[in-house]
Amino acid sequence: MNRRGAMSRRGALAAGAGRRASASGATPRSRPAGLVFAALGCLALSGCGDTPGFDLVLAGGTVVDGTGAPGVSADVGVVDGRIAEVGDLAGRTATRRVDVSGHVVAPGFIDPHTHSRGLIFEIPTADNFILQGVTTLVEGNDGSSPLPVGPFLDSLERHTTAPNFALFVGHGTIRSEVLGSEDRVPTSDEMERMKGMVARGMADGALGLSTGLFYLPGSFSTTEEVIELARVAAAAGGIYISHMRNEDVRVLNSVEETIRIGREAGIPVQMTHHKVGGHDQFGLSAESIRMMREARAEGVDVTFDQYPYTASSTSLSSIIPRWAQEGDRLEERAADPATRRRIVDDIEAFVEMRFASDAAKIQLTRCDFDDGLAGSTLADVLESRGVAATPDAIADLILEFDAAGGCGAIFHAFSEEDVEAFLRSEYGMIGSDGSLVRFGEASPHPRGYGTFPRVLGRYVRERGVISLEEAVRRMTSAPADRLGFTERGRIAERMVADLVVIDPATVADRATFEDPHQYPVGIPWVFVAGVAVVEEGAVTGARPGVVLRGAGWN
Numbered sequence: 014m015n016r017r018g019a020m021s022r023r024g025a026l027a028a029g030a031g032r033r034a035s036a037s038g039a040t041p042r043s044r045p046a047g048l049v050f051a052a053l054g055c056l057a058l059s060g061c062g063d064t065p066g067f068d069l070v071l072a073g074g075t076v077v078d079g080t081g082a083p084g085v086s087a088d089v090g091v092v093d094g095r096i097a098e099v100g101d102l103a104g105r106t107a108t109r110r111v112d113v114s115g116h117v118v119a120p121g122f123i124d125p126h127t128h129s130r131g132l133i134f135e136i137p138t139a140d141n142f143i144l145q146g147v148t149t150l151v152e153g154n155d156g157s158s159p160l161p162v163g164p165f166l167d168s169l170e171r172h173t174t175a176p177n178f179a180l181f182v183g184h185g186t187i188r189s190e191v192l193g194s195e196d197r198v199p200t201s202d203e204m205e206r207m208k209g210m211v212a213r214g215m216a217d218g219a220l221g222l223s224t225g226l227f228y229l230p231g232s233f234s235t236t237e238e239v240i241e242l243a244r245v246a247a248a249a250g251g252i253y254i255s256h257m258r259n260e261d262v263r264v265l266n267s268v269e270e271t272i273r274i275g276r277e278a279g280i281p282v283q284m285t286h287h288k289v290g291g292h293d294q295f296g297l298s299a300e301s302i303r304m305m306r307e308a309r310a311e312g313v314d315v316t317f318d319q320y321p322y323t324a325s326s327t328s329l330s331s332i333i334p335r336w337a338q339e340g341d342r343l344e345e346r347a348a349d350p351a352t353r354r355r356i357v358d359d360i361e362a363f364v365e366m367r368f369a370s371d372a373a374k375i376q377l378t379r380c381d382f383d384d385g386l387a388g389s390t391l392a393d394v395l396e397s398r399g400v401a402a403t404p405d406a407i408a409d410l411i412l413e414f415d416a417a418g419g420c421g422a423i424f425h426a427f428s429e430e431d432v433e434a435f436l437r438s439e440y441g442m443i444g445s446d447g448s449l450v451r452f453g454e455a456s457p458h459p460r461g462y463g464t465f466p467r468v469l470g471r472y473v474r475e476r477g478v479i480s481l482e483e484a485v486r487r488m489t490s491a492p493a494d495r496l497g498f499t500e501r502g503r504i505a506e507r508m509v510a511d512l513v514v515i516d517p518a519t520v521a522d523r524a525t526f527e528d529p530h531q532y533p534v535g536i537p538w539v540f541v542a543g544v545a546v547v548e549e550g551a552v553t554g555a556r557p558g559v560v561l562r563g564a565g566w567n
Contacts, residue, residue: 073114078504079489086176091510094542115490120150120489121511126444145465146513149177155256156185156225163217170560175546180562181223185231196233196339204557211245218562221251226258243278254283261291267485272308287317291428298434318444326458329420334359360408372402378421379455390455442491459529463522466533470521486566514538
């Protein structure tokens with residue numbers, strides 16, 4: 014028996030509707046596929062014998078199908094985890110009928126950029142994501158992934174989760190494995206090792222190659238190195254997704270680098286959490302969109318995703334220059350007065366460029382050495398010490414916290430105008446860059462609780478930046494098409510019944526930077542393969558999600 018056949022016999026999932034994952038969706042195990050589709054055809058003729066016509070009917074809603082087409086009044090009928098019929102199903106029998114009058118029924122949201130693997134075994138229901146309507150989580154972003162990919166996905170498949178789960182293979186993880194944190198070009202043998210690891214990741218089911226060229230050790234790689242590795246992912250049908258090398262003074266150079274990688278590697282490329290940082294760069298979104306338009310006209314398949322906030326979040330150490338961290342020798346370098354002065358000067362230049370030297374724009378999410386710092390800004394910390402927030406004091410505090418064990422931080426550095434400009438671009442989609450979190454712990458970025466409802470509430474209903482139908486497309490069919498999930502992302506017959514019910518009048522995020530641990534409102538029902546994972550606004554505990562593997566899986 015081949016591996017694919019062996020995998021198909023693994024244990025059943027929730028409600029007896031066990032499914033085996035593929036890149037395109039889930040094929041029901043409870044009946045052979047031919048019988049499922051025969052049943053669907055039978056249902057279209059108003060049912061078969063005395064059996065219920067549907068497992069589930071969502072009745073009376075407005076169906077926004079994920080394609081961008083106008084919403085239509087229709088019922089949605091589900092059988093064996095798939096959409097069986099869309100239309101007037103009044104009078105048709107169903108095991109369960111949910112009245113969703115006054116609500117929108119949409120495909121489940123697909124989040125192409127999450128940081129969820131660290132807690133997914135502890136919180137398999139992924140509450141802060143599914144309560145937003147997210148039915149598929151994608152991990153392995155920013156160049157960081159499990160390695161090897163296969164054992165992690167196999168373990169998760171046995172464990173089961175509420176949402177579906179997929180991941181990329183990370184360039185940074187691979188480079189660290191082969192080169193450590195050294196700033197040099199790999200030898201030919203090292204390059205072959207890295208190429209082999211990308212190929213193994215793709216064969217294990219990765220969706221493609223991710224890079225974090227802003228982070229160590231990805232920042233030490235050349236464009237040529239990335240192109241060579243991206244070609245391996247392209248040969249296996251994958252895509253390339255990147256936290257670009259620079260998102261502020263050289264953001265347009267980074268856009269061009271990403272486009273070049275797509276052109277020369279022959280691979281679809283995605284600029285993930287695309288944004289423009291630093292007050293002097295505000296407005297460059299228009300130029301980035303123009304560059305994408307021209308590249309697409311030339312045949313380069315380039316897209317982006319974004320989150321609807323004017324602040325990012327990552328480690329505080331990201332402010333420290335990469336040259337100072339090379340080879341894990343920051344402590345040694347900082348001990349030399351002259352070298353420390355160079356480090357401080359570089360930190361000060363970055364803080365001025367990104368934050369206009371305003372320490373209040375850097376907010377701590379957590380510090381493992383002191384839980385009480387979560388939620389404070391660097392300005393708060395310096396004030397509590399009676400120290401003026403001078404450039405030197407800010408730089409010294411960043412180095413102090415890094416030496417003590419490091420902190421995560423939120424960086425307020427973007428403009429609302431650029432956020433809205435990216436939202437208007439048809440090349441974009443929505444991705445949270447959010448983490449799976451323990452409710453009430455630390456002070457995370459609110460995007461982990463509010464990204465998708467924020468788009469629907471603030472930018473659709475309140476500000477009218479984009480239409481509801483277009484917003485749903487950015488959250489569903491756009492990422493599904495980009496990631497190769499051919500049986501998800503749309504409401505249509507035979508598609509997997511990942512569905513979300515939205516109250517368009519009330520949907521909203523509630524999480525704030527000051528009080529992030531707040532779930533959204535206006536999303537009362539969420540279904541994964543026809544199984545309710547959120548029911549009347551509450552997590553059910555069901556775990557019907559599957560592992561979705563890329564086109565290169567074998």
